[in-house]
Every structure is written in C-alpha cells, then in structure tokens.
Amino acid sequence: MPTNTVITDLKQVTIRFSGDSGDGMQLSGTLFSTLSAIFGNNISTFPDYPAEIRAPQGTLHGVSGFQVRIGSQGIYNSGDKADVLVAMNPAALKVNIDNLKKDSIVIYDSDSFESKDLEKALFITDDPFKELNLSTVQAIPVAITSLTKSSLQGMGMDNKEMIRSKNMFALGIVCWLFNRPLEIADQLLEQKFAKKPNLVQANIKALTDGYNYASNIHMTASTYRIETAENNKGFYTDVNGNLATVYGLIAAAEKSGLQLFLGSYPITPATDILHELSKRKDFGVKALQMEDEIAGISTAIGASFAGALAVTSTSGPGLALKSEALNLAVMTELPLVVIDVQRAGPSTGMPTKSEQTDLNQALYGRSGESPIVVIAATSPTNCFDSAYWASKIALEHMTPVVLLTDGYIANGSAAWKIPDMDEYPDIKPNYVQVNYKGAPEEWSPYFRDEESMVRYWAVPGTPKYMHRIGGLEKDAKTGILSTDPDNHQFMVDSRKEKIDRIANDLPLLEVLGDKDADTLIVGWGGTYGHLLEAMMKIRGEGKKIAFAHFNFISPLPANTEEVLRRYKKIVVAEQNMGQFAAYLKSIYDGLNIFKFNRVKGQPFIVSRLVEEFIKIIDK
Amino acid sequence: MEQDITIQERQPKDYKSINAVRWCPGCGDHAILNCLYKAMAELNIEQENTVLISGIGCSSRLVYYMNTYGMHTIHGRPIAIATGVKVANPNLSVWVATGDGDSLSIGGNHFIHAIRRNVNINIILFNNKIYGLTKGQYSPTSDRGFVSKSSPYGTVEDPFHPAELCFGARGTFFARSIDVDLKNQTDLMVESAKHKGTSVLEVLQNCVIFNNGIYKKYSEKEFRDDKTIFLKHGEKMIFGKDNNKGLVLDGWNLKAVTIGEDGYSMDDVLVHDAASLDNTLQMKLALMGTDSDDLPLALGVIRNVTAPVYDEEVEKQITEVQEKLPKKSFTEFLMSSSNLWEKK
Numbered sequence: 015m016p017t018n019t020v021i022t023d024l025k026q027v028t029i030r031f032s033g034d035s036g037d038g039m040q041l042s043g044t045l046f047s048t049l050s051a052i053f054g055n056n057i058s059t060f061p062d063y064p065a066e067i068r069a070p071q072g073t074l075h076g077v078s079g080f081q082v083r084i085g086s087q088g089i090y091n092s093g094d095k096a097d098v099l100v101a102m103n104p105a106a107l108k109v110n111i112d113n114l115k116k117d118s119i120v121i122y123d124s125d126s127f128e129s130k131d132l133e134k135a136l137f138i139t140d141d142p143f144k145e146l147n148l149s150t151v152q153a154i155p156v157a158i159t160s161l162t163k164s165s166l167q168g169m170g171m172d173n174k175e176m177i178r179s180k181n182m183f184a185l186g187i188v189c190w191l192f193n194r195p196l197e198i199a200d201q202l203l204e205q206k207f208a209k210k211p212n213l214v215q216a217n218i219k220a221l222t223d224g225y226n227y228a229s230n231i232h233m234t235a236s237t238y239r240i241e242t243a244e245n246n247k248g249f250y251t252d253v254n255g256n257l258a259t260v261y262g263l264i265a266a267a268e269k270s271g272l273q274l275f276l277g278s279y280p281i282t283p284a285t286d287i288l289h290e291l292s293k294r295k296d297f298g299v300k301a302l303q304m305e306d307e308i309a310g311i312s313t314a315i316g317a318s319f320a321g322a323l324a325v326t327s328t329s330g331p332g333l334a335l336k337s338e339a340l341n342l343a344v345m346t347e348l349p350l351v352v353i354d355v356q357r358a359g360p361s362t363g364m365p366t367k368s369e370q371t372d373l374n375q376a377l378y379g380r381s382g383e384s385p386i387v388v389i390a391a392t393s394p395t396n397c398f399d400s401a402y403w404a405s406k407i408a409l410e411h412m413t414p415v416v417l418l419t420d421g422y423i424a425n426g427s428a429a430w431k432i433p434d435m436d437e438y439p440d441i442k443p444n445y446v447q448v449n450y451k452g453a454p455e456e457w458s459p460y461f462r463d464e465e466s467m468v469r470y471w472a473v474p475g476t477p478k479y480m481h482r483i484g485g486l487e488k489d490a491k492t493g494i495l496s497t498d499p500d501n502h503q504f505m506v507d508s509r510k511e512k513i514d515r516i517a518n519d520l521p522l523l524e525v526l527g528d529k530d531a532d533t534l535i536v537g538w539g540g541t542y543g544h545l546l547e548a549m550m551k552i553r554g555e556g557k558k559i560a561f562a563h564f565n566f567i568s569p570l571p572a573n574t575e576e577v578l579r580r581y582k583k584i585v586v587a588e589q590n591m592g593q594f595a596a597y598l599k600s601i602y603d604g605l606n607i608f609k610f611n612r613v614k615g616q617p618f619i620v621s622r623l624v625e626e627f628i629k630i631i632d633k
Numbered sequence: 634m635e636q637d638i639t640i641q642e643r644q645p646k647d648y649k650s651i652n653a654v655r656w657c658p659g660c661g662d663h664a665i666l667n668c669l670y671k672a673m674a675e676l677n678i679e680q681e682n683t684v685l686i687s688g689i690g691c692s693s694r695l696v697y698y699m700n701t702y703g704m705h706t707i708h709g710r711p712i713a714i715a716t717g718v719k720v721a722n723p724n725l726s727v728w729v730a731t732g733d734g735d736s737l738s739i740g741g742n743h744f745i746h747a748i749r750r751n752v753n754i755n756i757i758l759f760n761n762k763i764y765g766l767t768k769g770q771y772s773p774t775s776d777r778g779f780v781s782k783s784s785p786y787g788t789v790e791d792p793f794h795p796a797e798l799c800f801g802a803r804g805t806f807f808a809r810s811i812d813v814d815l816k817n818q819t820d821l822m823v824e825s826a827k828h829k830g831t832s833v834l835e836v837l838q839n840c841v842i843f844n845n846g847i848y849k850k851y852s853e854k855e856f857r858d859d860k861t862i863f864l865k866h867g868e869k870m871i872f873g874k875d876n877n878k879g880l881v882l883d884g885w886n887l888k889a890v891t892i893g894e895d896g897y898s899m900d901d902v903l904v905h906d907a908a909s910l911d912n913t914l915q916m917k918l919a920l921m922g923t924d925s926d927d928l929p930l931a932l933g934v935i936r937n938v939t940a941p942v943y944d945e946e947v948e949k950q951i952t953e954v955q956e957k958l959p960k961k962s963f964t965e966f967l968m969s970s971s972n973l974w975e976k977k
C-alpha cells in the first residue's frame with residue numbers, strides 16, 4: 015500500500031459492476047461480495063441481469079449488473095445508489111445514470127469507449143459523461159482491455175481468452191480501492207475453477223495486475239476501509255434466497271425423517287432450486303425435471319400421497335399452470351410445498367425482474383372455496399426459515415403451502431450463520447397408525463383430529479388403512495362420494511377451519527420501531543430490508559414510526575387485528591397495485607389504510623419510501 | 634408397523650371396495666374391473682402395497698371400486714401423478730386407469746413422456762372412442778367423419794392410434810384386448826404387471842350409451858376369430874375359425890393368407906417376436922385392421938422389451954452418489970462447505 019494514499023473509514027458502501035452480459039460482471043460481483051463477507055462485512059447483493067443470454071454486444075438491453083452493498087451495520091438491502099460504478103462499456107454507463115450518486119466514482123474501460131462503442135449505446139456525441147450530465151462524478155478511465163491483454167501475454171492464450179479475464183482486472187482495481195486482501199480472492203478463484211488450472215492462473219494474474227496498477231498510479235486520492243460487523247460469533251457461509259430455500263427443505267426433510275421429492279420444470283428465476291436439489295443425491299433427494307409445470311406439481315402430489323415431503327418450484331406463469339392440480343391437493347388434503355419465486359408479470363412479463371404481484375394468485379387463484387396456506391420469505395437468509403416452516407405446516411396440517419419468494423431475494427445473497435438445528439421445532443405428521451385411536455376398519459380418510467381439524471395421513475404400504483381419495487367431494491364420515499348439500503357445507507367449513515387454526519401455531523406479528531407511533535408501516539415478503547431501513551431513517555429524522563412486516567399471510571398471525579387497530583394510519587407498501595392492502599381490508603373493517611405501490615421490476619428506493627412515508631406521518 | 638408374513642392366497646373379492654359400482658348397466662367397464670380383480674388375485678399382490686391412480690372420465694371411477702390405496706385425480710394427469718407415486722416408493726405396484734380423452738387428449742403430454750422414461754407403472758387405457766361422462770362428444774380416437782354432439786356434420790380430423798403414440802415414444806410394452814374377452818384380458822393384465830417399465834394395455838371398450846357397438850365386428854363371437862388375431866410371443870401368427878389363416882410378408886407389407894391356398898404353407902407364416910427391439914413389424918401388427926378391413930385386428934402382447942426403468946435409475950444414481958460420499962447430517966454438510974468462515 016503506497017503511503018501517500020489516504021485510507022478513509024466507511025460504515026458502508028454500495029458498488030455496482032456493470033457490463034455486457036458476456037463480460038463476467040456477475041462473477042466479479044459475487045467474488046467481491048463473498049470475499050467481503052469472509053473479511054467480516056455484512057453484505058447484501060442484487061444481481062440485475064437481462065433475460066437474453068447474449069444480447070448484441072455493447073447495446074443497452076444487453077447490460078448485466080451486479081450491485082453489492084457491504085458494511086458493518088444497516089445492511090438490510092442492496093442499497094439505492096452506487097458509490098462506485100465499474101462500467102465496462104458506454105451502455106453500462108448509460109443504463110446506470112439513475113443508480114449513481116452525485117459524487118460516485120466511475121471506473122470505466124476506456125478501450126471500450128471508442129466512437130463505435132458510443133454509437134451502439136446510442137450516444138450522439140463523443141463525450142458520454144457530458145451528454146449524460148454527469149459532471150459531478152469522479153470519472154476514472156482505465157484501459158482495462160489492453161492492460162488485461164498485456165498482463166496475460168506469454169501465457170499461451172489467444173486474444174479472446176485473454177479479454178475474457180478483464181472482469182478480474184476490474185475486480186483487482188476494486189479490491190485495491192477497498193483494501194481487500196487478494197489472498198481470499200485467489201482462494202475463491204481456485205475453488206471456482208478447480209478443474210481448469212490455466213484459467214485460475216490467468217485470472218489470478220489479471221486480478222493481481224489490476225490491483226497493482228491501481229496502486230501504482232494512485233488511482234484515487236483515497237482508498238477505503240469498510241468497518242467489519244461486530245455481531246454474532248459463529249460459522250458463516252453466504253447464500254442467495256434460492257439456495258437458502260433448498261437448504262430449508264433439506265433441513266425439514268431431515269427433521270421429519272422423510273424423503274425429499276421435487277417435481278419441477280425450468281423457469282426463471284426459480285430454476286436454481288431445481289439445479290441445487292438435483293445435486294443433493296447425497297441426501298437422497300429425488301429431484302425430477304418433468305415435461306411441463308403441470309407434471310411438476312402432479313408428480314409432487316403423487317409423491318406426497320406416497321409419503322414423501324413433496325415440493326414443486328416455479329414462478330408466476332408456472333403457478334397459473336399448476337392451479338388445477340394445486341386444488342387437487344387442497345381437496346385431497348395432502349401435504350405439498352409450492353414455491354413461487356415471483357417475477358414481473360403478467361404473462362411472460364419481465365422474467366429476470368422482481369415484483370410481488372402473485373399474492374392474489376396464491377390466495378385466490380383456484381376454483382371453488384379453496385383455502386390455502388401462504389407464506390412469504392422476507393430476505394435471502396429468511397428463505398431458509400420460511401421453507402422450513404412451509405414444510406412443517408404442510409406435513410403437520412395436511413395442506414398445500416405456497417411459499418412466495420421473489421427474484422430479488424432469490425438471487426440476492428447475504429452472509430448466513432450456520433443454524434443450530436436443535437433449535438428448530440420438530441416436524442411430526444399426523445400419521446393414522448400413530449395418532450388414530452379407533453379401530454382401522456372404522457376409520458375413513460376424512461376423519462380429523464378434533465383440535466387441529468387435520469385429517470390422518472395413511473401412507474400406501476400401511477396395512478389396514480387402504481382408502482381412496484380424490485377431487486370429488488366426499489362424505490365426512492364414510493369417505494364415499496357425496497353431493498349431499500349439508501355435507502358439502504360441512505366439508506367447505508372444515509377445510510377453512512383447518513387452515514384458520516394453523517394461526518395458533520404461528521409466531522406472533524412483531525412491531526418494530528416506535529410502538530406508540532400514530533403511523534404503522536406494513537409490508538410483506540422480500541421488501542423487508544428496504545422498509546426496515548426506511549423506518550430507521552425516519553426515526554433518525556426524529557419522527558415516530560412503527561413497522562410490522564408479514565412473513566405469514568394465510569392464515570395471518572393471531573395478533574394481527576390487535577396490532578393493526580392500534581394505529582391511526584397504516585401505510586401498506588408493496589410491489590404491486592395494492593393486493594395485500596385489499597386482503598387486509600377484506601378481513602378487517604375500518605382500518606385507515608394508505609397505499610404505497612411501485613411495480614417497476616426494481617427494488618424499492620429507500621429515499622423515496624422515506625419521503626412518501628413522512629408525507630403520511632405529517633398528514 | 635406390523636407386517637403380515639404368512640403367505641395368503643388372495644381372492645378376487647379381496648380387491649373389491651365397499652363402494653357401489655355406478656357405471657351404466659352393460660358398460661364394458663364392468664368387465665374390465667372384474668378382470669382386474671382376477672388379475673390382482675392371480676398376482677397375489679398385497680392390497681396395501683397397491684396404488685390405483687385415475688384421471689377423469691368414466692374409466693377413472695374404477696379407483697373407487699378397488700380395496701387398495703387409490704387416488705381419483707384430475708383430468709389428464711393420472712400418469713404424471715402415478716410417476717410421482719412410483720418414484721417416491723418403487724416398492725409399490727402402481728396402476729393407472731385412464732381413457733382416450735384423459736390420456737390421449739388433455740393428458741397426451743404425460744402419456745408420451747412417461748412411456749419415454751419407462752416408469753414402471755401399468756396403464757390400462759380404456760378406449761371407447763367417445764367422451765362418455767360429458768355425454769357424447771368425439772374423442773381423439775374417433776374415426777374421421779364421426780358424428781357426435783360436438784361434430785354434428787362429422788369430424789374433419791384423423792384419430793390417434795394409441796399404439797402409434799406408444800411406439801413413437803419408444804414404448805417397451807404394448808398390448809391390446811377387447812373388454813368382453815375376459816380370459817385373455819385377465820392374462821394381459823397379469824403380463825402388463827409383470828413387465829418392468831411402462832406397460833400400455835389398450836382395452837377396446839364399448840360405451841353402451843353413446844357409442845354402442847363400435848367394436849362389434851371384432852367382439853361378436855361369430856366374427857371374432859376371423860376379424861382378430863391373438864398374438865403370442867414365439868408362436869405362428871395364425872387365426873380364423875378353423876385356425877387356417879396366417880400372416881405372411883408380402884414385400885414390406887403384411888398379408889393375410891389361407892394356409893394351403895395360393896401356394897402358402899405353414900412355413901411361410903410369420904412367428905411373433907414381441908421381444909424384438911426393432912419395433913417396425915410390431916407397429917405394422919398393431920395398426921392392422923385400424924384403417925382397412927383386409928387384415929385382422931391384433932390382440933395380445935404386441936411388444937414387450939427390456940429397457941432401463943426410470944424409477945430404478947433414479948434410485949441407482951442416489952445409491953451411487955451415496956456410496957462415494959460419507960453420510961453427513963445437514964449440519965455436517967454445511968460445516969464442510971468450501972465457502973465457510975468463522976466470526977470470532
């Protein structure tokens with residue numbers, strides 16, 4: 015470290031790597047966030063990539079970004095705007111103008127800012143910074159492409175191969191800027207490319223040369239040291255939401271002693287769940303890629319009937335295809351976990367962008383009176399607990415559970431403390447041969463436990479409990495087909511009551527912030543981090559505000575009404591046009607609800623939230 | 634769980650449930666159900682280890698009449714659901730009762746893919762060439778020009794032949810029976826169950842209300858011997874009331890001849906090879922009698938070959954991986970992650 019560069023301490027910083035979708039920005043971003051987490055920072059990441067695998071090079075719609083926020087505290091989300099932008103081409107600069115602060119540092123690859131590159135990004139002048147009105151940012155040109163090429167001369171690589179390592183040269187610069195030791199990055203690269211030692215060598219060389227280049231020219235007047243987090247001792251790894259979901263399912267399978275079964279079909283942004291579970295044959299997981307979404311859920315229903323912890327994973331359009339089969343699971347009262355990693359809709363919508371628009375579909379998207387459990391994960395790491403809860407509720411209450419996550423938390427990652435599995439509650443299904451007290455010949459499949467209203471689970475292979483279930487309404491006592499009016503009303507009521515009573519087993523809704531405030535912020539699912547930070551900022555400005563965030567949506571926590579009625583003003587903030595607000599209104603009369611809705615396919619912007627919430631507080 | 638270890642001979646009635654059978658009087662489904670009771674008794678399979686899955690349609694009510702585990706599911710999906718049952722627990726004997734509407738129309742995708750995967754399930758395909766439960770619309774197996782409530786001027790589309798779909802999806806077992814042919818039908822169900830992989834048994838089933846008599850020319854005693862041929866693996870392809878007719882090759886095509894006439898002797902008659910991996914001849918046999926009446930309709934096991942079984946392969950992969958890796962708890966797995974660090 016050159017002595018004449020000043021080191022400045024920062025509590026937190028947001029960095030965005032941006033380039034063509036083939037430039038390796040996701041890898042640079044992932045490596046930087048992982049090594050920062052290992053270094054002791056809290057992290058929150060936001061991969062923002064296009065649906066096209068390789069859009070035409072240098073164009074605006076081919077830009078792929080990876081934002082990471084690191085720091086000691088208050089890292090609840092991936093940050094509004096970037097302190098540092100790495101732009102590998104003019105298009106990457108242009109699409110990120112709204113993601114920059116006034117004094118952001120922009121490190122750009124000057125080799126890719128020639129006039130032909132500017133044309134591709136639809137610039138009309140040869141000064142992109144002036145054209146974009148970015149006079150206040152600190153623009154730092156670095157000939158990243160040519161420097162990478164000279165760095166890798168003599169390693170027996172062709173031109174194309176050498177250029178591919180420019181993301182590592184860029185990462186080296188960022189590592190210098192934030193005083194990250196390269197050893198950890200080297201190790202991560204060795205793991206990542208374990209089977210390609212040549213690539214490891216080249217990438218480490220480019221990374222090191224990038225670091226040294228920045229150091230030698232004293233690229234900026236100051237480098238930065240990010241405070242490390244002081245919290246929670248223990249062992250950590252980093253997970254994104256999809257991986258945490260997978261781990262939650264595996265943990266639940268282990269706890270319940272059941273085989274884990276996944277029936278699925280590839281769909282963005284849920285496919286990683288299929289990928290990860292397909293790898294986990296060591297845990298005996300049977301993960302099947304089926305011919306379509308319907309076969310995905312259908313095989314899962316079959317597996318559930320056969321006694322497995324059965325799961326299907328999808329996104330909004332896939333959930334639509336599954337709805338008829340999901341209703342079969344409602345009617346047959348079989349345990350099933352349905353994971354919907356929400357993306358922007360309707361129809362194909364924006365597959366790689368995130369929103370919370372499937373709530374109505376999850377709650378209501380079926381024929382008939384079809385009550386169901388809906389859970390929404392609140393952060394990448396909370397996907398673990400949510401998937402565990404979803405499995406526990408499905409198995410113990412004989413019901414399908416829809417677990418809503420979203421593209422933002424599914425792909426975003428955070429450091430995750432290895433959980434102590436002894437602290438997680440047992441999972442005990444209501445097996446007929448264990449819990450049913452009567453004689454087997456008197457039993458019928460819709461007999462219920464009196465307290466929980468849960469029917470008994472008789473798994474094929476169990477002698478004396480052969481039975482038939484199905485989509486047709488059955489007599490509550492005999493289990494035989496029935497169109498008796500009173501019986502149907504009774505069964506409709508029983509299915510509803512069974513779901514309602516699950517609330518008795520759920521954690522109560524917590525209120526954060528000023529419990530005695532007039533205004534309550536209400537959110538649900540993946541917006542937790544943004545809303546929490548907005549609440550803290552509002553309190554920082556000396557105003558009183560309370561915040562309640564829902565993890566459990568159907569049924570709602572038992573104290574929901576009591577909490578909501580305490581506040582004069584409730585602002586429900588969600589990434590849809592007001593679905594949760596309408597749901598609350600449909601259950602509780604007379605609440606004074608304000609709505610904050612954004613459906614842009616992008617995460618909330620905390621500063622906007624603060625502004626809008628204060629307006630409501632001051633009303 | 635206590636297991637019954639004494640070997641008991643099960644009777645057909647042991648597979649009957651308490652539910653009253655509600656098909657129309659005279660429906661071919663009654664015969665199919667009775668054959669299934671007999672076949673299961675002959676196989677002597679435990680009721681608790683047997684699972685019947687059905688979709689929607691008249692055929693699919695069968696599940697309710699079985700004293701086994703069963704699920705009457707939704708339209709078109711029974712084969713996918715049965716795949717889940719079998720893969721989750723390969724020890725179960727898994728059967729599907731389905732129809733031409735259920736599995737060749739709305740569920741066509743699952744039909745071909747289960748066959749392609751060769752999941753070890755037994756599909757009984759009730760083919761009555763009509764939608765019965767919705768009261769008489771044409772089905773994907775109805776002949777071109779068929780007049781029904783939804784085709785008052787006749788259909789303008791060609792039908793599927795189940796065998797073609799099965800062979801097109803590289804099926805490993807295909808057999809055909811006629812509902813009223815009780816003895817052979819029971820035997821074919823037993824053969825289907827013994828086959829490892831997806832077995833398709835197409836049952837030509839009479840709908841007495843909406844499509845009565847469509848198989849009469851094959852099923853009536855006076856025509857049956859001349860209009861059908863019951864194929865047996867390794868045996869000569871002979872048929873006819875007097876067993877004097879046979880199938881021979883005529884160039885690339887099959888031809889029905891009378892033995893002793895036109896210079897044809899028994900030596901010219903083909904021998905049925907259900908186990909041949911090449912399905913060309915089996916396909917020709919399966920399509921006989923469907924588009925013209927010059928050749929007899931083939932009954933019996935037309936194809937029965939050995940191939941890797943999906944549910945077994947799924948388990949095998951797991952076993953292979955587990956044999957290579959030491960058994961770990963979930964926590965041990967996380968703690969051995971290459972991406973782990975300690976905050977002190």
